Amino acid sequence: MRNRLSPSSSSSSSSLPTETKFSENQTETSSNNSSFIFLEWKRGKGGNPLVRGIRSRLLRPKSMPLNTLVNARDGSSRVVLSEPSGSYAEAQMKPPKAIRGGLPICFPQFGNFGALERHGFARNRFWSFDNDPSPLPPANQQSTVDLVLKSTEDDLKIWPHSFELRVRISISPGKLTIIPRVRNTDPKAFSFMFALRNYLYVSDISEVRVEGLETLDYLDNLVRRERFTEQADAITFDGEIDRVYLNTPTKIAIIDHERKRTIELRKEGMPNAVVWNPWDKKAKSITDMGDEDYTTMLCVDSGAIETPILLKPCEEWRGRQELSIVSSSYCSGQLDPRKVLYGDH
Template identity: 55%
Template sequence: MGHYTNLTDPRTELEVVRDWNGVEQVVLRSPRGAYARVSLHGGQVLSWRNDRGEELLFTSSKAIFKPPKAMRGGIPICFPQFGNSGTLEQHGFARNRIWAIDEGHPPLNQNDNSSKASVDLILKPSEDDLKYWPHCFEFRLRISLSMDGDLSLVSRVRNVNGKPFSFSFGYHTYLSVSDISEVRIEGLETLDYLDNLSQRERFTEQGDAITFESEVDRAYVGSPNVIAVLDHEKKRTFVIRKEGLPDIVVWNPWEKKSKTMVDFGDEEYKQMLCVDAAATERPITLKPGEEWTGKLELSEVPSTNCSGHLDQPGII
């Protein structure tokens, strides 16, 4: 166990612990009691709790906590491939690598003066990675917990190659819900989506809101930067804000597929929903020296207070 100085607020220190595999994890806490835990395996957020101690992210009871396999739950980072349509392993290799704490990099300029507990991580390709994906990059990831308990992730990918490269990306966010049949998503109405259950055929969303009664695996393209996930039974709403990520991927495996996944319980599809800020329809291309930034912010509010959230212009 140890401590690192917080790069955003020098008055704050981060607790660093090790899991049973010896992999470091960083614990972030807000003064009001919200909590987040980040593993250096994958740069993955494993837990996000509000100030009442309620877990807001889903983790499977059958999740495998052992590198190099990514854990089923939390927020895996999908890079340089989101999905399995390319030549790499599904969702790329970033979620299966050991990241480092980036102590020497100056902090980002903050848009506000609020105190945030933050950690900066960095990933660079190994020699093995370069054999499969021959592009030199620096991937910097800042994970922050605000005073109000909002969780934000800021990814910056820089091309330090001598030639351009392209990638797709996703924050594969497993939200914890009370009952999938009581959940709806607002903000994706009338959008086109690519249906991964129909060879990525393009359809147009017809519903007033997205609800769930069977397996869903869709990429909503050109989506707004703010959407809401309403959980009627728990009377709470997740507000998802994003920048630099044009798409939203919605996934629930439902009953049949759940039974085929060794690291997922047969009935657990009822308690989870993946809503992923992503760039999947069109790859991101970086020229030598260029840098891309993709931001995600997750907030949890009582459903009765949600009106107006989707109209807020400010992101992170």
């Protein structure tokens, strides 16, 4: 029998991914069947995971200097970022197949919106450390890592555009920040789709609300990508969902009632938001997902999907995403959405 997702104790093993066992402070990968970019953001001591696969170790933010650790164990296959209030993130860099969970990067295609493999090939490639993140300043603290993926000859055979895809991953107390960049190193212009697929850990999908997407149009992947308008005050979950919301705001709130906390997603440069949960039937058909795993996960992605980004030669596109916990009034169960969506807290 397959286990549920919950990676909350050192003895629990998760079926997502089946090769990975979680413990409080480390991730043991016992097989090569994992890939970059799988990013975990962890929260301890006994704290609940913030993001599934990106478990947070999020204690109350403190105004103290960062004293962080970058640890590339197993050669250069893994980077651990940490800071003293307890948050830490871990990036694994092992091809050939993306782990179900964490934060896969979808590039240069999202889903089946094109002819390439689903979600593009970047999530199944081996990335490198980026020693020259220019024009970003060099990372000056050990809570930040710069990674790069450059097109190879094999990539050019399936997508004939030379590119450099960079991500800066940073943690600070209670916050995980990703800055993705794509540079056109080709003599010709090209366009691409991009998404950060956030596998969020939730306590019970039936009790979760997503706010910030109401009244927006969306493309429904379950109905041949037909366009609809969201009618609900907030998105709640009682079945499979797979939607690309259009023209979304910069802030989205994922409210986990049972856990009495809200995950706030802020994004720039990525006007779309994908909401995905396979629910029971589809979960059973996904080989690297346990039958019950859908109950404790929700993907809310930042993306540029509907309108691909056009880059001329030498141009660079830059996006930004922050994931953090909003506490205070949300924990009381008295939700004031304005506090999440308009920063009034």
